[in-house]
Amino acid sequence: MKSLLSRYIVTSDPVYGYIKIYDHEVSILESEAFQRLRRIKHLGVTDYAYPGATYTTFLHSIGTAHIVENMVREVLVKADVSYDDIERYVVLLRLILLLHDVGYGPYTYVFEEAILEPRQLTHEGMGARIAEEFSEISVGIEKALRDYGYTYKHVIQAINSRNIDNWPFRSQINSEINEKVLFHFFKGAFSANTIDRVLRDSYYTGAIRSVIDWRKLLYYTLPYEDGVVFDSRATDILEQILITKMRLLLHVYYDSEVRSTSIFCRNVLKKLDQEKLIDFDAIVRDVYRYLTLDDYTIFSIENVRYVKEVKSFTYGRNPYVACIEYYVPREKYFKTDIDINEIKRIVVERIRDCGTEIDVDSDLFIDVLNHLMKLIFKEREYEISTRYGDGSIVKTKIYDFLPTLFNCKVVAFRVYVKRTLSDKVCNMRYKIISSIDNEIGVY
Template identity: 25%
Template sequence: MKRKTLIKDPIYGYIQCNPEEINVIDTEAVQRLRRIRQLAGSEFVYPAGVHTRFEHSLGVMHLSGLMADSLISKGHLDEDAVEIVRVAALLHDVGHGPFSHVFEALLLRHLKKTHEDMTIEVVTQTALKDAVESMGLNAKETALLAVGRLQKKSREFLSQIISSSIDCDKLDYILRDSYHTGGEFASIDVFRLIHTVDLHEGNLAVDLVALPTLESFLVARVELFRSIYFHKASRAAQILLEKSLEKANEEMGILNVTPQEYLSYDDYSMWGLMLQCKGSKSYIERLRIRDLPKVCYEKMFFVKDGVFSTILTKEGVRRQLEEEIANEAGIDVESVYIDVPTLPSVPYHSTIRDEDVNLPIIQRGKNGRRRILRLEDVSNIISVMKGFLNIIRVYTDEVHRETVAKASEKLLGDPFSAKISF
């Protein structure tokens, strides 16, 4: 019998790991996550929100193992599949760059890559590969499973444990982020949800008896987005970080690295690099004294599609509008920044999406027969909340706040009549 190591965790009490898992945990790639904060920028609003990708990854591994065990008890999975699920869950975030999702904006802009792409490279092209394969696991399969891209016939649900509407990644970050920021949005019985997970046509489904828990989970996700992930001051800090990273890349080519060299990047090392960079230093100096850009215009509206935010995700479109506002205000365009929820640097989702409302719900009759329903059909709460929370914000420096506010109102009075050519 393998001796278990117990890791104390504030959310679940203890997380058990076997010696082979500890060997993976002790690699450079995983230990690096101790130095990458989960909510980069949020510490300027929530001082205790300084937890890292490391403890989150342990939590996702723990919950994924429990969900796999739940599926084993229902006859859907073999015992030998638990290990690859747990290890893949542990590694799902190893591709994150410094400052988490803020760095992703650079990856997409310059390399057309996401942190999931980087995860695959880190798992398959660094020393981490040896640790994974020493467990008898295939590194490429483990990497694909870690990012929810493993396509195995009749085994699609394995990826869904880590990446889906009710994946263990979301379950953990909602509990953990709420705990560390002091929020009271996430009183969710995740264990009830995990133990009522089943399969329908090879996909994850939830038993109807857990509907209230599922509703609480999805509502909490939206509430945390509004209160934490898209908080105006958190985003202001992230704006400065993103501008600083962009300048550092222009001067120092920080993206020109191999996967192994990428592992030298974390929040601390990148902060030091940016202080050495002429273009970045001014932004970092502002962060050091919490001199954040200010919101001078904000409009929030809830619609059934995300066309408006999606359009503003396009950098050229957003840049054009920033230039028009800056010209109207008579200031440099670098002092104007438009923010919307669909930008790559914004973590997680602001809405109840189609994949959420289409989640199969299993209703069991007295005779044991199953009836499959859609979440939207059995939950009035979710049906009402379906749609896109569109928010457009314009930030500028305190000195320009009044003039940029007037320019923004002139150009964006009604977001759907914005004076911009698409």
């Protein structure tokens, strides 16, 4: 069988230099569904605070394919996997990573939270449907994988895998390892997806100026049982990735302008949904209609573009501003859940006590970092297996790393209000914080 990896084109990438696109992938990349990803900013509305954060899901997808190819080659060769098998897994994993985010809607995570999640849907599930129902993609997958014994259904199931129990590939690769190891290249704390996000988010936002030697991490990663183990000489890179991810969380993803714009955009989408200005129920049932939505088209629909909130969002007129930040000691941060409703009650009462009327539903909202932390670190229970020079292997949960990555105090939540109320609320911020301490003692 002629190698599928012998013919390719080379394209430039600002993060990796040069990356390959193989001939058998071109028909998939040129499909309408994949080209749509050029019109979806992967960081959603982050560019409202970080103007450089405009890279697309298209770019992220080919970046993760590049990373996963290097992972497969570097890690599997250490287990004496044959060249033919390595090639097979390179072809397979690249297709999975290319398509893993093809189901994102406009503004990525904002659309998912506002439209997909209330309907018990995910972008992975939408992506699996697109890969199945869009013939340009399913036929392209079939042609690439038929000689390896896989079908497009294997790729669909892999895209939908939320954990290793759902991973469709479980056969023995050789006497040492099985195909479950491939899941850790796809998802997890140090997966291809995570590494590309950390590198690309840092580069395009300009917020984190650190160089992560991801290739060194691959050199010191070995297949082990159903997963991977890291040589202790790679500990510095593991820590660097976690630290960078945490810095991105605190300074980019939880930036006050990013969060307020995200929530404003979410509220606009919910308004369009509730008032049936866009029939999202019909759209999510029909992948062809779903593919017509991107960052540019969704707010350009005839009966939508003149809605007051849509115009405000389009012209960057975010009505909310952060007035209160509530800090807590680092060591107590992970031990208590925050009652948003109780905090909102106290804030509203103190504002009204000062003679200012406020609408609970539209004039303010509370944003909790702990909630965002759980979304960003979904793999917080993921175990890092580290092998030391004496042959011993020590397992550590990522969750145990997190407290050491924070400063001495952490923002537990923020209170945002309409800009028209910001001066009055800011003037009473210390009174409100004191009331929260006295009445509920969050920590």
